[in-house]
Each structure stands twice: as C-alpha cells, then as structure tokens.
Amino acid sequence: MGVASRxxxxxxxxxxxxxxxxxxxxxxxxxxxxxxxPAVWLVFSSFKTPAGLAEFPPSIxxxxxxxxxxxxxxxxxxxxxxxxxDGSTRxxxxxxxxxxxxxxxxxxxxxxxxxxxxxxxxxxxxxSFATENYTQPFVHFNFLRYLWNSVFVTVTATLITLIVNxxxxxxxxxxxxxxxxxxxxxxxxTLMVPLSVIMVPLYSIISSLGLFNNLWGVIxxxxxxxxxxxxxxxxxxxxxxxLIDAARMDKASEWQIYWRIVLxxxxxxxxxxxxxxxxxxxxxFLWPLxxxxxxxxxxxxxxxxxxxxxxxxxxxxxxxxxxVTMIPVVLVFIFLQRFITTGIAGTGLK
Amino acid sequence: xxTTTNTSRLGSLxxxxxxxxxxxxxxxxxSLQKATGISGMAAFFLAPNMLIFGIFVLLPxxxxxxxxxxxxxxxxxxxxxxxxxxxYSRLFTCGxxxxxxxxxxxxxxxxxxxxxWFVILQVTLMILVALVTALILNxxxxxxxxxxAVFFFPVLLSxxxxxxxxxxxxxxxxxxxxxxxxxxxxxxxxxxxxxWTFVATIGVSLWAHMGFYALILLAGLQAIPKDLxxxxxxxxxxxxxxxxxxxxxxxxxxxxxxxxLALIRAVQIFDEVYVLTGGGPGTSTFYLTxxxxxxxxxxxxxxxxxxxxxxxxxxxxxVVLTLIQLGIGQRGEKKGKR
Numbered sequence: 001m002g003v004a005s006r007x008x009x010x011x012x013x014x015x016x017x018x019x020x021x022x023x024x025x026x027x028x029x030x031x032x033x034x035x036x037x038p039a040v041w042l043v044f045s046s047f048k049t050p051a052g053l054a055e056f057p058p059s060i061x062x063x064x065x066x067x068x069x070x071x072x073x074x075x076x077x078x079x080x081x082x083x084x085x086d087g088s089t090r091x092x093x094x095x096x097x098x099x100x101x102x103x104x105x106x107x108x109x110x111x112x113x114x115x116x117x118x119x120x121x122x123x124x125x126x127x128s129f130a131t132e133n134y135t136q137p138f139v140h141f142n143f144l145r146y147l148w149n150s151v152f153v154t155v156t157a158t159l160i161t162l163i164v165n166x167x168x169x170x171x172x173x174x175x176x177x178x179x180x181x182x183x184x185x186x187x188x189x190t191l192m193v194p195l196s197v198i199m200v201p202l203y204s205i206i207s208s209l210g211l212f213n214n215l216w217g218v219i220x221x222x223x224x225x226x227x228x229x230x231x232x233x234x235x236x237x238x239x240x241x242x243l244i245d246a247a248r249m250d251k252a253s254e255w256q257i258y259w260r261i262v263l264x265x266x267x268x269x270x271x272x273x274x275x276x277x278x279x280x281x282x283x284x285f286l287w288p289l290x291x292x293x294x295x296x297x298x299x300x301x302x303x304x305x306x307x308x309x310x311x312x313x314x315x316x317x318x319x320x321x322x323x324v325t326m327i328p329v330v331l332v333f334i335f336l337q338r339f340i341t342t343g344i345a346g347t348g349l350k
Numbered sequence: 351x352x353t354t355t356n357t358s359r360l361g362s363l364x365x366x367x368x369x370x371x372x373x374x375x376x377x378x379x380x381s382l383q384k385a386t387g388i389s390g391m392a393a394f395f396l397a398p399n400m401l402i403f404g405i406f407v408l409l410p411x412x413x414x415x416x417x418x419x420x421x422x423x424x425x426x427x428x429x430x431x432x433x434x435x436x437x438y439s440r441l442f443t444c445g446x447x448x449x450x451x452x453x454x455x456x457x458x459x460x461x462x463x464x465x466x467w468f469v470i471l472q473v474t475l476m477i478l479v480a481l482v483t484a485l486i487l488n489x490x491x492x493x494x495x496x497x498x499a500v501f502f503f504p505v506l507l508s509x510x511x512x513x514x515x516x517x518x519x520x521x522x523x524x525x526x527x528x529x530x531x532x533x534x535x536x537x538x539x540x541x542x543x544x545x546w547t548f549v550a551t552i553g554v555s556l557w558a559h560m561g562f563y564a565l566i567l568l569a570g571l572q573a574i575p576k577d578l579x580x581x582x583x584x585x586x587x588x589x590x591x592x593x594x595x596x597x598x599x600x601x602x603x604x605x606x607x608x609x610x611l612a613l614i615r616a617v618q619i620f621d622e623v624y625v626l627t628g629g630g631p632g633t634s635t636f637y638l639t640x641x642x643x644x645x646x647x648x649x650x651x652x653x654x655x656x657x658x659x660x661x662x663x664x665x666x667x668x669v670v671l672t673l674i675q676l677g678i679g680q681r682g683e684k685k686g687k688r
C-alpha cells in the first residue's frame with residue numbers, strides 16, 4: 001500500500017501537479033494495461049467454451065449460460081431469468097424463440113408454456129472454467145509430443161551451448177596462441193549473421209548430414225552462439241591468472257583447471273547465458289518450421305502456428321495451448337527477469 | 351540451516367556422476383596435453399565451438415554465394431547447374447524501375463517495398479516510444495524495477511505467442527472491437543483489411559520489442575552524470591533546454607546503437623507477422639524474409655537459387671547497417687578514452 005500511494009501521489013517536487021507528473025502517470029498505467037492486458041485477455045479467453053468465444057460483445061470472465069433438462073424435451077434447455085407482466089421474476093427454460101417472443105416453461109411445471117418478450121429475459125450465467133480446453137489437446141493434437149519435443153530441444157541445446165561456449169571462452173581468455181584475435185574476430189563478425197540470410201544453404205547442409213526431420217537438426221545450428229562466447233569470455237577475463245598458475249604448480253591438468261576452477265567461478269555468467277538460451281530455444285520458430293515437416297516432430301511453436309493456420313481454427317484449443325506455451329517464459333519473467341534486464345543493459349545483446 | 355545442508359547434499363549427490371565422468375574424461379586429456387603441450391589444449395577447447403560454428407554458420411555463408419549462381423529445384427549442390435548471374439538478373443529485370451508490378455519477380459519487389467515502408471514507420475515509432483518510456487522510467491519513480499519489468503514483459507514472449515495473442519484480439523469478436531463497441535463503433539474484421547493489417551504488423555512488433563530498446567536507452571540515461579543536472583538546476587535552466595542540451599547529446603551514442611539495432615531487426619521481420627497475417631491479405635504484409643522462405647522452401651515453384659540471391663541482397667543491407675553500428679561503437683570508444 002505504501003508503494004502504491006507513493007506512486008499515485010508522486011509529484012515532481014514542490015507544490016501542485018506538474019504536467020510531466022500526469023504524463024508519467026498516464027504512460028505507466030497505460031503501459032501496464034497495454035503490456036499485460038492482451039496476455040490476461042488470452043488467459044481468460046482460454047477458459048471459455050466455443051460458444052462463449054463466439055459471443056459478441058464478449059464477457060471478460062468465462063461465463064456459461066446455465067442449462068437444465070426439462071421433462072418432455074430431448075435437449076437441455078437454456079435457463080433465463082424472465083420478468084413477468086405482473087412484475088415478478090422467475091427462472092424459466094426457453095423452448096423456442098419466435099420473432100421477439102420467447103416460449104418458455106417452468107422447469108418444475110413443464111406443462112404450461114409462458115410467452116415472454118425477449119427483452120424481458122436475461123440468461124442465467126455462472127462462472128465456469130472450461131478446463132477441457134487444456135486436457136483435450138493432449139488427446140486430439142498429440143500435444144504432449146510437441147511439449148516433449150520443445151523441452152528436449154530447449155534443454156539439450158542449452159546444455160550443449162553452455163559446455164561448448166564456455167570451453168571456447170576459456171581458450172579465448174586464458175591462453176595466448178596464434179590466431180586468437182582472428183578467432184575472436186570471426187565469432188564477433190558472425191554475431192550479425194541472421195538465419196534469414198543463410199537458411200537456404202543451411203538447409204542443404206542439414207539434409208546432407210541426414211538431419212532433416214530430426215530434432216538434432218534444430219539443435220545443432222543454434223548451439224555455437226557468438227553471444228554466449230562473448231558474455232562468458234568477458235567474465236572469464238576477470239578471473240585472475242594467478243589462480244590458474246597456482247593450479248598448474250599443483251600438477252592440475254588443463255581440463256581440471258577448466259572444470260574445477262574456471263567454470264565454478266564463471267557461474268553467474270553461465271546462469272545468465274542459460275536463461276537467455278532457454279528463452280531463445282523455447283521461442284525459436286522459423287528454423288524448426290523449415291527442418292521439421294513430420295507432425296510428430298513439431299515443437300510447440302511450430303505445432304501452434306500450423307494449427308492456427310488451418311481453415312477451421314479451433315480457437316478454444318489454440319488459446320489454451322498458447323497459454324501453456326507461454327508458461328515457461330512467464331516463469332522466467334517472474335523469477336529471473338532482473339538477470340536478463342541487467343544482462344541486456346550491460347552488453348546490449350539479445 | 352538443516353535445509354541448506356540438505357539441498358547441498360542433494361546437489362552433490364546429483365553432481366556425483368558428472369564429476370565421475372569428468373574424471374574419466376581427464377585421463378585421455380592428460381595424455382593429449384602431454385603430446386600437444388599447454389598451448390595445444392587451447393585448440394582442443396576451441397575446437398567444438400569452432401567446428402559447429404564452421405559447419406552451421408561459416409560454411410552456409412560461403413555456399414550461399416555459390417548457391418545464388420545455380421539453378422534448378424534440387425537442394426544438393428552437386429545436382430544443381432551453374433547459371434552465373436542469371437538469378438540476380440532475374441531479380442532485377444523490370445519494365446520500369448518505378449513500378450514493382452512490371453518486374454519479372456514482382457513478388458520480390460512487392461516484398462522489398464513493403465519491408466521498406468515497414469522499416470521506416472516501425473523504427474521511427476519504436477525509437478520515439480522507447481525514448482519516452484526510458485525518460486519516464488528514468489524519473490524518480492516508486493517501484494522503478496517493477497515498471498521496467500512491465501514494459502519488458504512482451505520481449506520474452508515467443509513470436510508465435512505474440513502473433514496468436516493479437517490475432518485473437520483483432521478477431522471480429524475480439525477485445526479491440528469490444529472496446530470500440532463501448533463507443534458505438536460497429537465490429538470490424540481488421541485482419542481482412544489491407545491497410546489495417548499493415549498497421550497491425552507495425553503495432554504488434556512495436557508492442558513486442560519496444561521494452562528491449564527502452565531498456566538499452568534507460569541504461570544510457572542512467573549513465574549520464576547526475577551533477578550535470580544539478581548544475582543546470584542551479585542555473586535555473588528550463589527542462590526543455592536541459593533535454594536538448596544535456597540529455598539528448600549525451601544519450602546520442604546509445605540512441606544511434608538502438609536505431610541501427612532496430613533497423614537490422616526490422617528488415618528481417620517474419621515470425622510474428624507470419625503467424626498474425628500469413629503475409630496477407632493479398633500481399634499487404636508480405637515482407638522480405640517471407641519471400642526468401644517461400645521461394646526457397648514453401649512455394650510449389652521452389653527456386654532455392656533465387657532465394658539465395660535474394661538473401662544475399664538482404665545480407666548486404668544488413669552488413670552496411672552493421673558496419674555503421676561498428677563505426678558508431680568505435681567512435682564512442684575513442685571518446686571514452688579521451
């Protein structure tokens with residue numbers, strides 16, 4: 001509460017409200033709504049039934065019109081709160097609608113029909129979360145398979161990235177050798193080689209290696225990230241060389257120095273790279289789209305985009321799957337966001 | 351206390367097989383070290399990264415030039431015939447250079463034109479919005495890190511999720527129509543309108559990436575020495591003058607980096623747009639990367655050579671932009687040394 005009131009009552013200082021205080025206030029509150037609103041809307045929508053999704057104007061929360069089985073009618077009837085001519089209101093079930101009049105029955109006494117103007121009746125709605133949107137895709141869409149593929153790609157690629165990049169960073173920071181600056185230059189130069197520039201020949205290389213329609217074809221091209229080498233090298237440069245020399249005196253092998261001394265000391269930078277890598281690989285789209293053409297190999301991102309592009313889009317499933325796809329990234333945002341923001345602010349890399 | 355020892359015990363238990371593996375690996379590596387010496391081990395540590403790097407980044411980069419000079423639909427280089435500069439001349443054969451539809455590859459020039467306007471508008475708006483956001487976040491705010499996180503949130507979302515969220519909002523029964531309906535505007539299918547779809551791709555990419563640039567600009571603003579502002583305040587300088595004379599000039603290096611980064615990323619726009627609009631309706635949001643993707647892989651009239659040629663042209667634009675950025679970086683460094 002303290003923070004909230006301090007925020008609301010914050011002024012530029014001195015007396016009265018400066019116009020910049022108002023702009024700040026509007027910008028921040030507007031930003032809060034615009035940045036989070038769409039995602040919140042997505043989450044609420046994902047709990048609606050197909051009928052609820054088709055409604056206009058839509059309700060914010062997932063409401064469902066209540067139904068009741070009435071004796072003498074095969075299908076369940078929708079329940080309405082009807083205002084009767086005598087001023088009283090009763091809960092009635094609608095049998096059919098003719099023009100602006102609705103034929104209704106009382107569920108307790110199904111014999112008599114009551115005619116009500118459609119403007120005098122409002123549907124009886126209750127809050128109901130359509131959790132089947134989340135459970136059904138596992139049956140219908142092989143969703144578990146996509147989830148597993150995405151997790152496999154993300155975890156494997158991140159582990160390999162950490163090992164391979166840290167080894168290279170170790171060599172580039174702690175050894176003097178010919179061609180070191182050339183190697184560093186090549187790595188930095190390719191920082192700006194985007195996938196869209198090399199995707200055609202990369203595809204031919206992947207297929208000649210037999211990695212087309214293979215998750216390893218998605219993983220391998222991504223693991224030698226120049227960003228990772230760069231971040232880790234900058235960090236390793238700060239580790240004093242005396243430590244390494246002392247270890248050599250104690251007859252430690254170079255591998256032991258890397259594994260037992262340098263890596264543990266690089267842990268903070270490794271953590272930042274791991275967070276980045278998980279987000280990158282989880283979100284990758286274009287390359288998996290090219291490499292994977294068999295349905296059982298799709299990652300979540302590819303599966304989602306293919307299903308959402310189909311003619312009969314089953315939005316209730318798509319929305320729920322989108323929410324699930326969003327979960328790991330939201331977790332990273334909640335718990336690890338400050339590592340990423342300081343990482344970007346420090347290096348200007350993403 | 352006991353929980354910490356428990357977790358560390360669990361950790362060491364989990365790490366035990368890893369440590370064992372490392373010890374086993376150490377045996378052959380020690381003999382390798384004996385054979386090559388310490389400097390030879392540098393090559394060993396560098397090798398995996400450089401190998402992967404060479405095969406999956408450098409090699410494609412080189413092959414791309416060869417690719418762009420071959421024809422046919424086959425993907426294996428050996429099965430492709432050499433055609434010289436034919437793919438490039440095909441891209442540049444136009445009845446009139448002012449009319450993209452008169453070109454032989456009208457799809458390419460449509461994509462170039464769309465991308466051009468997209469880049470100009472998106473980057474301009476991006477810089478403006480990111481700058482305002484950074485300036486506001488740099489004020490003396492309560493809970494600043496919370497507000498910084500608010501604007502950063504969409505940056506982490508996947509492009510597919512971003513595309514789907516907005517596709518859902520722009521539906522006929524979506525949130526935007528719902529909002530406008532409160533003001534008496536009739537529902538509209540935004541994503542079937544050529545102009546509105548173009549606007550939507552700009553807006554959505556702005557929403558998704560603005561926080562990233564605002565963050566870099568905020569870091570730049572926070573690096574400006576506070577005493578400059580204090581001195582200006584003592585002299586009674588007007589806020590507008592402080593902005594034009596202190597903030598903007600000192601922020602300029604960061605601002606230029608952000609402009610170039612935003613340009614580089616905007617030229618390659620694909621993922622969100624592909625999910626949101628698929629390049630349509632018609633060709634209204636058909637951008638360059640989608641042209642390369644469809645010419646190379648998706649279209650029935652697949653032509654990898656043509657796609658390679660187009661990707662090289664796009665690469666050239668990116669190289670120029672990168673060189674500009676490096677130039678800025680170097681100038682900034684020199685200034686710092688002085």
